[in-house]
Amino acid sequence: MSGIVHSAWPGLVLFDRDGTLVRDVPYNGDPELVTPMPGAAEALAALRARGVRTGVVTNQSGVARGLLSLAQVAAVHRRIVELLGPFDTWQVCPHGPLEGCRCRKPRPGMVLAACAELGVPPCATVVIGDIESDVRAAQAAGAHGILVPTPVTRAHEVRNAPVVAPDLTAALDLVLPTEVRR
Template sequence: MRAVFLDRDGTIIEDMVYLSDPERLRFLKGAVEGLKRLYSAGYELFVVTNQSGLKRGFLSLERLLVIHRKLDLLLRREGIIVKKFAFCPHHPNERCRCRKPETFMVKRILKEYPDIDLEESYTVGDKYTDVLLGQKVGTKTILIGDRDAGKARPDYIARDLLQASEIILKKG
C-alpha cells in the first residue's frame, strides 16, 4: 500500500497559530485538488500533526477533535478519504516520542496499517520536522513552500500540495 503522510497546518489548511475555531478552517490553494489526485491514484492519506496548543491551553482535546471531524467531512464531500488523523499534544520542550520529527505517530499508523510500503510512500509538509520525520521512517519527502529546511534535505520541494501531488504522481 502506498501512503502519503501529510502535515496539517501550512500544508492542507492555512496555518493559523493554534487554530481553535473550526469555522476559521481554510484550505490552502491547491490542497483539495492535490489530495483528490493522490486519493484517486490509490494513495492512502494520513494526517500527522503537532498540536502543542493542547498542552499550552489554547484548545481542548474536544475542540481539536471537532476541527478534525470538520476537516474530514469537508474532504469527504470532495470524495477524499483520510484514513487517520494522528496528533501530538505535547509542548516542544517535552521529551515525547510522538512530536515530529519523532516517529511514534507513523509507527502507530503502521501497526494499524501494516501493508504500507514506506519506500513507495511520501511525507509532505511545510517544516523541516516533516522532512526529518519522512527521512527517519524511510519515505520520500516533499517540503512545501520556500522555508529553509535546515540540515534536512527534502527529496523534492513544491510550492503547494497540488504541485506536490504532481511530483508524486510523476515519480511514483
C-alpha cells in the same frame, strides 16, 4: 518514472495539517477558521482516485500549553473532513516541545504509527509538509519527505530539504507522475 517513489505510486501519503492541508491559524480550536490550502482538495482527490491511502500527522502543542482541548482539535478535524473528505488515519501529538515524546515531529512516532495502522511500510510512504520537522520525521521513519514551503518556512529549511515542491500540485506531480494520473 519521474516520481520520488520507485513504484508507480506510494501506498500512503501523510500530510502535515497546518500550513500544508489548511491555512495555519496558530493553536486553532475553531472549526469556522479552517480554510483549505490551494490545491489540497485536488491533490487528495487524485490520490484517493488511485487508491492511495491518505492521512494527517500533526503536532498540536496547544493542548499541552492549555490553549485548546483535544475536543477542539477533534472539531477542527471534523471540519477538515467536511471540506477535504475522509482520511485513512489521523495522528496527533498533543505534547509540548520539551516533553520528549516519540510522536512529536521531527521524531518518527506519528509516521510509524500511521504506517503500522494501515499496514504500509515506511519506504512506500510519503510525508508532505511545510517545515523541516515534517521532512525530518519522514526521514527518521524511513519514508520520503517533500517540503512545500510557505511564508513561514525558513530559507535554511528549503536548502536542507531533499525534495522541495513549490505547491501541493507540484508535490502531487512528484508522488503521482502525470502518466500515472491519466
